[in-house]
Amino acid sequence: MTELLQQLVNGLTLGSLYALIAVGYTVVYGIIQLINFAHGEIFMIGAFGALATWTLLFEGTTALWVLPIMLLGAVIASVTTAVLMERFAYRPLRGAPRLAPLITAIGISVALQEAIRLFYPGAKSKIPFPQIDVVTGPALTFGGVTVQRAAVFTVGALLMSAAFLWWFINRTRSGHGMQAVSEDPDTARLMGVNVDRIIVIAFAIGALLAAIAGLAQGLLNANIDFRMGFLAGLKAFTAAVLGGIGNIMGAVVGGLVLGVAEALAVGFIPGQFGGSAWKDVWAFVLLIVVLVFRPQGILGARVVDRA
Amino acid sequence: MSIDTDIEEAHDDTERVSLWDRVGRPVAPFAWPLTLAGAVVLGAGCFLSWSYTSDVLGDLSIDFYPGAVQILMIITAVLAVLFALMYRGPLSHLGEWLSSATALRTLGLGSTIFMALVIALIAIQSGGLVNVMPGAWVSFAGAVILLIGSAGLTPRAHRDPLHASLPSWVEILTIVVLLAIVLFGVAYVLGIDDGTVFSLVVLFVGIVCLALARAGFFTWVGVIAQTHRRVLMLGAVAVALLFPFTQGGSDANMSIATQVLIFAATALGLNIVVGLAGLLDLGYIAFLGAGAYVGATMSYSTFATIGWKPPFLVVMLIGGCVSATLGLIIGSPTLRVSGDYLAIVTLAFGEIFRLSMGNLDGQDGPKLTNGPNGIPAIPDLEIGSFNFGETHDVLGITLGRFANYYFALLVLLAFVITVFTRLNNSRIGRGWIAIREDEKAAEAMGVNTFALKLFAFAGGAFLAGLAGTIKAHHDVSVTPDQFIFLESAFLLAAVVLGGMGTVAGVLIGATILKLLPEKLRFVADYRLLIFGLLLVVMMRFRPEGIIASKRRQLEFHEADEELATRIEEVHLVEEQEAKA
Numbered sequence: 109m110t111e112l113l114q115q116l117v118n119g120l121t122l123g124s125l126y127a128l129i130a131v132g133y134t135v136v137y138g139i140i141q142l143i144n145f146a147h148g149e150i151f152m153i154g155a156f157g158a159l160a161t162w163t164l165l166f167e168g169t170t171a172l173w174v175l176p177i178m179l180l181g182a183v184i185a186s187v188t189t190a191v192l193m194e195r196f197a198y199r200p201l202r203g204a205p206r207l208a209p210l211i212t213a214i215g216i217s218v219a220l221q222e223a224i225r226l227f228y229p230g231a232k233s234k235i236p237f238p239q240i241d242v243v244t245g246p247a248l249t250f251g252g253v254t255v256q257r258a259a260v261f262t263v264g265a266l267l268m269s270a271a272f273l274w275w276f277i278n279r280t281r282s283g284h285g286m287q288a289v290s291e292d293p294d295t296a297r298l299m300g301v302n303v304d305r306i307i308v309i310a311f312a313i314g315a316l317l318a319a320i321a322g323l324a325q326g327l328l329n330a331n332i333d334f335r336m337g338f339l340a341g342l343k344a345f346t347a348a349v350l351g352g353i354g355n356i357m358g359a360v361v362g363g364l365v366l367g368v369a370e371a372l373a374v375g376f377i378p379g380q381f382g383g384s385a386w387k388d389v390w391a392f393v394l395l396i397v398v399l400v401f402r403p404q405g406i407l408g409a410r411v412v413d414r415a
Numbered sequence: 416m417s418i419d420t421d422i423e424e425a426h427d428d429t430e431r432v433s434l435w436d437r438v439g440r441p442v443a444p445f446a447w448p449l450t451l452a453g454a455v456v457l458g459a460g461c462f463l464s465w466s467y468t469s470d471v472l473g474d475l476s477i478d479f480y481p482g483a484v485q486i487l488m489i490i491t492a493v494l495a496v497l498f499a500l501m502y503r504g505p506l507s508h509l510g511e512w513l514s515s516a517t518a519l520r521t522l523g524l525g526s527t528i529f530m531a532l533v534i535a536l537i538a539i540q541s542g543g544l545v546n547v548m549p550g551a552w553v554s555f556a557g558a559v560i561l562l563i564g565s566a567g568l569t570p571r572a573h574r575d576p577l578h579a580s581l582p583s584w585v586e587i588l589t590i591v592v593l594l595a596i597v598l599f600g601v602a603y604v605l606g607i608d609d610g611t612v613f614s615l616v617v618l619f620v621g622i623v624c625l626a627l628a629r630a631g632f633f634t635w636v637g638v639i640a641q642t643h644r645r646v647l648m649l650g651a652v653a654v655a656l657l658f659p660f661t662q663g664g665s666d667a668n669m670s671i672a673t674q675v676l677i678f679a680a681t682a683l684g685l686n687i688v689v690g691l692a693g694l695l696d697l698g699y700i701a702f703l704g705a706g707a708y709v710g711a712t713m714s715y716s717t718f719a720t721i722g723w724k725p726p727f728l729v730v731m732l733i734g735g736c737v738s739a740t741l742g743l744i745i746g747s748p749t750l751r752v753s754g755d756y757l758a759i760v761t762l763a764f765g766e767i768f769r770l771s772m773g774n775l776d777g778q779d780g781p782k783l784t785n786g787p788n789g790i791p792a793i794p795d796l797e798i799g800s801f802n803f804g805e806t807h808d809v810l811g812i813t814l815g816r817f818a819n820y821y822f823a824l825l826v827l828l829a830f831v832i833t834v835f836t837r838l839n840n841s842r843i844g845r846g847w848i849a850i851r852e853d854e855k856a857a858e859a860m861g862v863n864t865f866a867l868k869l870f871a872f873a874g875g876a877f878l879a880g881l882a883g884t885i886k887a888h889h890d891v892s893v894t895p896d897q898f899i900f901l902e903s904a905f906l907l908a909a910v911v912l913g914g915m916g917t918v919a920g921v922l923i924g925a926t927i928l929k930l931l932p933e934k935l936r937f938v939a940d941y942r943l944l945i946f947g948l949l950l951v952v953m954m955r956f957r958p959e960g961i962i963a964s965k966r967r968q969l970e971f972h973e974a975d976e977e978l979a980t981r982i983e984e985v986h987l988v989e990e991q992e993a994k995a
Contacts, residue, residue, distance in 0.1 A: 205958075206755065346763075386770075388766070396760050399759065
């Protein structure tokens with residue numbers, strides 16, 4: 109029983125991370141049907157933005173008050189990258205055959221990874237991430253189940269982000285605009301919605317949440333590296349599909365389900381094919397099974413035609 | 416090069432004015448003499464010394480003994496003089512067919528950039544502008560004069576090279592000469608060790624090709640290549656066979672050449688899936704990997720895990736079949752998913768393959784692949800009594816280990832190209848193209864879409880598997896990290912950069928992607944960054960690739976009416992020729 113609870117806790121932590129990144133895929137896909145393959149890199153850049161802020165401004169400080177400023181640094185780095193990417197790489201390709209943006213995305217992904225590896229000092233191998241009071245430190249235990257402090261932070265961040273997203277989409281003008289554009293871009297344009305602006309907002313929202321995830325990942329793992337975006341991005345995409353791509357709350361649910369499934373696979377698949385060596389394999393098997401048998405996902409996709 | 420859209424624009428000559436006319440200066444009569452003078456000065460400067468020290472960019476310091484870089488500019492100058500004489504003068508009847516003014520502008524701009532770069536390089540490498548000798552400045556001035564003069568020329572309407580009818584021996588001779596230039600050019604370029612000189616040569620080739628393409632020369636070459644297809648094929652085979660003999664027994668470039676061939680064979684397999692059937696596969700390297708692992712586990716390596724050692728041709732067949740089976744498995748979801756989702760499914764399959772190969776080490780799974788360490792020490796191929804590791808002397812030239820693999824891979828590539836073109840021109844190929852253009856319409860027309868899509872996957876995978884078995888012996892060891900996602904991205908890039916659905920394009924794409932990183936060692940660390948940006952820029956400005964299949968080009972430029980008419984016209988002429 110403790111074992112099961114422990115794996116659930118691990119899974120929820122991992123799942124929260126996936127969920128935060130998955131929102132970025134799903135928001136963009138819901139509006140322009142583009143798989144922003146480079147979104148994993150936005151997450152990675154968020155982590156490096158937080159680290160850079162800390163190194164430049166607070167080297168050596170571990171007080172809790174630096175955390176919001178680190179987060180701000182992460183968000184600025186991620187959102188700037190995402191908006192520039194949309195403006196200069198994706199926007200000129202709107203209306204091009206679907207292969208073009210996908211290849212562009214692969215190009216951006218490789219270029220961003222390499223840019224960080226080459227130009228961020230010391231980024232050629234793993235870089236230690238600062239440990240902050242309260243959110244990291246000795247693990248908490250609840251009746252035999254250990255919970256990392258950073259895990260609490262991650263889950264908390266997901267809950268707040270989900271609440272913010274709900275408010276943003278249902279209660280603001282821009283949110284209503286996003287809903288309108290994802291239903292029917294042409295009609296939305298006729299109704300006076302600035303579609304270009306809405307698309308930029310979608311990229312920015314995704315990047316915002318990815319930045320939070322980047323910071324959380326740094327705190328959880330105590331180190332970051334330039335390759336972290338690829339696998340995380342792929343898993344998060346799986347999560348987005350699992351929840352139903354285009355469906356924002358679906359991404360959150362999908363992320364949590366994927367995280368828990370992965371943790372349970374590590375703990376409970378017996379024999380040689382269990383264990384952590386195979387956990388990525390099982391995650392990808394899940395991705396394929398979902399894409400093939402239930403492409404609309406758990407909560408139902410908003411854009412089923414593409415499947 | 417394929418059809419150049421600039422030519423079409425040249426037809427409505429009312430629009431065409433020289434750049435000088437736009438600024439409003441009535442100096443047009445001086446434009447042509449200025450152009451010619453610029454070209455001559457550019458060439459003349461090359462015979463003078465360019466640099467005070469003799470250790471920069473080869474040796475450019477001796478008067479009247481031009482070094483390699485200077486010879487490049489002499490060639491440019493000669494071309495410029497020829498084009499200038501086509502514009503007005505003894506060669507003007509050729510000027511009716513080629514757009515000499517556009518070509519001259521390109522040459523002028525290109526040589527100015529080239530000379531500026533050379534002067535900058537001399538200044539940097541030998542410590543200061545003092546070391547730049549007058550010759551370089553003379554040539555630079557010539558280039559600038561050429562640029563200014565050519566801006567004053569008015570591009571004239573010229574006739575479509577499609578209707579040029581020359582005696583066929585001239586056409587055949589052109590093909591032969593061009594192929595010879597390719598052979599010796601490639602051998603020469605590969606022999607350059609200095610990275611900066613190599614980049615300058617690449618720049619030069621780019622300038623000349625662009626100028627010739629804009630003049631409409633390559634359109635004509637495309638037309639005669641169509642009419643003399645057999646000659647071209649024979650010539651290409653001869654060039655490929657002769658290449659090892661130009662290397663004088665050195666294995667350094669042959670090893671690059673073999674890598675290019677393996678890469679090209681795999682990329683052609685991918686071209687069936689992506690270019691013809693329009694199914695995006697992001698995990699294609701897994702098929703090459705499956706072949707390589709079959710080749711490795713059935714080899715005589717002491718680390719091989721399968722005891723059965725059949726002859727290599729059988730191993731090849733098994734490798735191909737294992738790959739094809741994987742292709743069937745990966746292709747089967749195409750029944751239900753398409754587009755972006757398919758791309759992700761294949762990406763996931765590719766990752767599963769790599770992770771599984773890393774896990775099957777006897778600890779986390781059955782012992783098959785030795786896990787992350789892979790299978791090292793794979794011995795050289797031995798077919799009959801012919802050992803691929805030994806050197807052979809043919810006509811006094813030593814052919815090394817890589818030359819042996821080169822010939823084997825050439826046979827494989829010829830097979831792959833035959834399969835590709837045969838399929839492309841068959842009922843199956845037309846079915847694939849129909850699926851690519853509109854799957855629902857194709858199905859309604861009675862195309863068995865599911866079977867054809869599966870066949871595209873299995874067929875492409877089979878070819879990659881064959882290449883993989885040779886790769887295992889060629890590389891000596893097989894490890895999981897030879898098959899990371901980036902390699903799949905490279906393969907896809909070769910197809911996309913070169914031109915989807917064409918053979919020549921993929922060959923050029925594969926060559927560029929494998930050769931440039933090898934030669935540009937001084938940017939070795941930046942090559943992935945450059946690769947990523949190149950993909951983005953390419954998709955933005957020429958999504959159809961360097962050598963575009965005409966149909967593809969139209970797909971990416973739907974609004975281009977002129978291109979559509981032109982393609983129709985070419986098609987009609989081809990049909991007439993076929994009837995005649």
